[in-house]
Amino acid sequence: MSASAHTVAPPPVPDDANALEQKVWPASAARDEHGELTIAGVRAADLRDRFGTPLYVLDEDEVRTHALRTVAAFDAATAAYGTTARVYYAGKAFLSTEVVRWVTECGMNVDVCTLGELEVALAGRADPARLGFHGNNKSTIELERAVEVGVGTVIVDSAIEIERLAAIADRHGAVQRVLVRVNSGVHAETHDFLATAHEDQKFGFAMDAAPAAVARIRELSSLELLGLHCHIGSQIFGVAGFAESAARLVDLHAQLLEGGPLPLLNLGGGFGIAYTAADDPSPVEDLASGIVAAVAQECEVRGIPLPELAFEPGRSIVGRAGVTLYEVGTTKPVTIGPDAQRLYVSVDGGMSDNARPALYGAQYSARLASRVSDAAPALVRVVGVHCESGDIVVDQEYLPADVAPGDLLAVPATGAYCFSLSSNYNYLPRPAVVAVREGRARVIVRGETVADLLRRDVGIAEERNA
The missing domain is CATH 2.40.37.10 (Lyase, Ornithine Decarboxylase; Chain A, domain 1)
Structure with a gap:
């Protein structure tokens, strides 16, 4: 530029x-x-x-403060509606073994998106069961390592990856838990290059393609489907984008419940911070209560139980x-x-x-x-x-x-x-x-x-x- x-x-x-x-x-x-x-x-x-x-x-201490505050905010917001939250630290924001130690000691899980990030998280003594593995082009080597060490959740991003991961898990005699990444079609109010939930981009399945992906996962004995995942962008200050995305995701979640359980819904991260005096991000407590309330309302309208919710802040923890x-x-x-x-x-x-x-x-x-x-x-x-x-x-x-x-x-x-x-x-x-x-x-x-x-x-x- x-x-x-x-x-x-x-x-x-x-x-x-x-x-x-x-x-x-x-x-x-x-x-x-x-x-x-x-x-x-x-x-x-x-x-x-x-x-x-x-x-x-x-x-x-600033990192620890934001980690503790964020976990507490989502714990309180979900408890008010009778469910629980998993809060992952988005390692791509900044990752070192020390930061892994800080955030996990504050009760956070960690998500990674490459073999290198996975190895840093493991070297920082993160519990593999509390790791999420992202990426639109995970290699066979990366998936082998994830299954081998017992990564808790792999976020699958394509039909090819579903087959690749299932074969690896089967070979290891393991059952790998997965989420299906879905594009909700919602743009956050952010820079075009930071918005990651619209249809014409590399991540995830379109809404109308997700049911087929879910059906295929349910056919494979070496994969266990936990639910859906969506990330609408980055440096987001308000709740509106999350609420609109949640409405679309919960609608799909309700349809897919007819074929089996979906205990988890991951709404991603992207919570913004102030870089200059002109920036006015929402407090994390407001974001947590607003997003959870929006999901709860959508579930109530459809007469379905509120699942466990997951979130993936990174910038707002360390920025x-x-x-x-x-x-x-x-x-x-x-x-x-x-x-x-x-x-x-x-x-x-x-x-x-x-x-x-x-x-x-x-x-x-x-x-x-x-x-x-x-x-x-x-x-x-x-x-x-x-x-x-x-x-x-x-x-x-x-x-x-x-x-x-x-x-x-x-x-x-x-x-x-x-x-x-x-x-x-x-x-x-x-x-x-x-x-x-x-x-x-x-x-x-x-x-x-x-x-x-x-x-x-x-x-x-x-x-x-x-």
């Missing part, structure tokens, strides 16, 4: 360009007596000095817990109109550590982390080091006008998808991930070095060994 594709209006000029918007930052984020940013009691400048920049910083630290390298004023300038602030990372602005036009915010300033707010665009005009970290923000080389800059709400989507574009090493808690910091994912990248180049290795 080119810089010209960013057309969102500038945010309002802030009264204080040093202030931390509470809903965007971890609850522990604050400024100390010197005006320096601290996260969980750890100074950002100390993190830079110890671990370098760019640097992903993850507040452990706000993350802050990325950068060091400013250069600044450059650019005229953008009559009597209007924008200050380009270049940092030492970019689209290799946060691809979302380039992929989706995602909006972020930023603050000076190493100091405060009483300089007037200036309209800035924070950009990276990559050889791309679309290498934008923060499209439009106000920072103190005296932002300068050597300043430490912090971008909040980067806990989800930034690490997961990171790359070595332009041969930049991927940053480390550091967890902070109670005034202490520790590396939970090691960063790469240029030497690490060179070791993968066979030509260089052969030349050195010659």
